[in-house]
Structure formats: C-alpha cells, structure tokens
Amino acid sequence: MNPGADESLQMIKLNRRIAALKPSATMAAETRATELKAAGVDVISLAAGEPDFDTPERIKDAARRALAEGRTKYTPVAGMRELKDAIRLKLKRDNGLDYDVTEIMASAGGKQAEANIIAALFDEGDEVIIPTPAWVSFVAMVNLSGASATLVDCPEDAGFSLDPDRLRRAITRRTRGIILNSPSNPTGAVYSASQLGELAKILLDAGLWVLSDDVYEHIVYDGAAPHIFQIEPRLKAKGFALNSLSKAYAMTGWRIGFAAGPKEVIAAAARLQGQNSGNPNSITQIAAIEALTGPQGETRAMMEEFRRRRQLVVERVRKIPGFSLPNVPGGAFYVFPNISGLIGMNLDGREISDGNSFADLLLDAAHVAIVGGNDFGAPHHVRLSYATSIENLNSAFDRIESVIARLKR
C-alpha cells in the first residue's frame, strides 16, 4: 500500500461534532458478541436491547399484504395519514393524550424521531438536562445538536430517580430542556405519579421542553407507568411523547418510531427528516398500523415472560459475590447491578478498573456479553439484558460465577 495513503487519511478533517462522536456502547458490545459468534465462539449475549421474541404473525401478515399490493412507494415524509391516525389512537388509548395529525411525526425508529426533535429544538449555548444513568444515545444526540448535556446524578440509593432538589439546582439561565425516560434504560427505574407530579411543577415553572421517552412503557411489572403529561397536562404544550414499536411489538429491525408534540417543532423536525432521510419504510408503516390498532395481547404475553425472567435474574445477580442490586427494576428488561465490590480484583493479572473493563474481561474469559455502565454515566455498574431465554440466562450466570470464583485481589 502507498505509505502516503494512510497519512492522508489521518489528515482528513471531519466535522467537529462527528469527529467527537463515539460509537454506541450497546451496539459496540453486541457487535463484538456477534463477531465472536461468527468466528465459532459459543457466546451468550446479555448485551442487546431487543426482545428475543419474533414479531407477532398478524403484523408480519400486514407487511406481506402490503408487499403483495405494491405499497412500495415514497410516502409523506412524516408518515402516511393512516399511520398518524393509528398513533393518535394509541396515544389516546394507552396514555390518555389527545394529539392532532399535525402534531405527529413517524420516523425510522424511536432513535431517529428523538434525534430529529433534539436537533430541531436545541442549539449551541443551550443546556439539556439528562438524569443519569441514562441511555447512551441521549448525550450523543444533544451534543450533535450543538447544545451541551447537563448530567444530573440519580443515585442508586434513591432508586435511580431524579431528586427534585437536584433538578432545581441543575437548572441555569441556559437550560432549555430535559429528557426523561421511564421505565429507564439502563436502570429499569419507573417514576411514580407523585414523583412525576413534583418534577412537573419544577419543569413547568422553569418553562423547559420536556422530552418523555416512553419506549419501555409496556414493560412494567407493578401497574401501568404514569405519563408525565397526564399528571400535569399543561406540560404537553412544551412536551414531546417519544416512542417506538421496537420493544412493545418486537419490531427492532423494522425501524419505526414516532414523536408527538407541538406542531411547529414537529414540522421543523419533519423538514430535517425530509432532507436527511425521508419517510420511514412504507411496508413497515403498514405493519405498524396493524401493530398499534390490532389486538394487544402479544405485548402482555411478552411482559409476563419478562416478569418470570426478571425474578430469576434478580435472584441470581444477588447471589454473585461482588455484585449488588439494591433495587428490583420496575420496568424494561435490564438489571443494572453495582460491581464496586470487584474493582481492583484481577484475573491472571488483568485488572477490573470499572464496568467496561469487567464487561471486556467477561466476554474474553466467560464468553458472556454484557455492557459496561461507563457510557450510561455509571462506571461502577454493568447492564445485563434479560431479553433472552431462561436457559441462556442460567448458563450465562453459571459462567459469570465461575469467572468470579477465579478473581484475585
């Protein structure tokens, strides 16, 4: 190879914000697991944030019919009218929220809807509050908009929930918004109605944009997750309900999600979508209409399976020396144990310095993939997904225990 080629590559000047962008930690962990599997290694992955169930047949049937009917053309950029109506119906049925079609944008996944809303709203000099631990992409999306993320620590002993006083103290002249996520990825924490009520008062007074990520709303174990706009309806005028069909309908690969909020911002986000990607996949949109408007029993059946797994995972995690899990997650399909007890230990000289280094060690030594807590803003934690079979979970925990037994101080 021409030695100059490498050098000239190094000299490429990327866009400043893109150059600073890290790969998604969850996707990176899953990719490493997939590569090892492809190389013939027997890896058990507890890394992926996706249900292991197949998409329900009625949804796949709707897609097959759409293909047979040739529904293969461009659609309106923010989604076809029938899909927006299905989303309106869902928001009313599940969240008690009324929206007009002009207040809805469908996108290629919740991720795209969120990124476009954040890009449309925030600018250089703005601050956006992110209660932490938080999903890895929130900070990246805020930084890409030019705004800066204000991470507000939500300690484990407070159930990983945002404390109203800490919220008050984090708000400055520059603060323009907050991103809430209940149930939370990665902690599984679910806000109660009274907690949301307290936060809502502060947010309303401060006049902040409230972005509510409701992606895990259907995976809750102790009654429905209340919606902050239902608790404080006045927030809805400066709020966005952000959601996805990925988790509730086991549709991660289909790429469909949506945002609902004030129409001026929705229109701006849709202009961005129109320029940088266009409409979400047409067949997926038709499948999504069936998902949202058809019988909702499959989601409940998945939930019950997650509940059984949660019990097993909590029991097994609590038995592992060096792990601690004070809070039983109230939602989503993750546990987020504290591994402070393992910091400073080593396996054959390889030291555990944080969640990421423990995750790397576990993948190499036990062929179990998990995600270190560092990029969630919790370097002494790790995230384990239980969106896999009970059999896989038991084998994964057997392997983890055998590695832990070999650790030395």
Ligand SMILES: Cc1ncc(COP(=O)(O)O)c(C=O)c1O
């Ligand atoms: C909290 C949270 N929000 C949004 C998303 C985006 O989901 P998708 O883009 O698959 O719809 C995810 C996916 O993992 C998530 O965990």
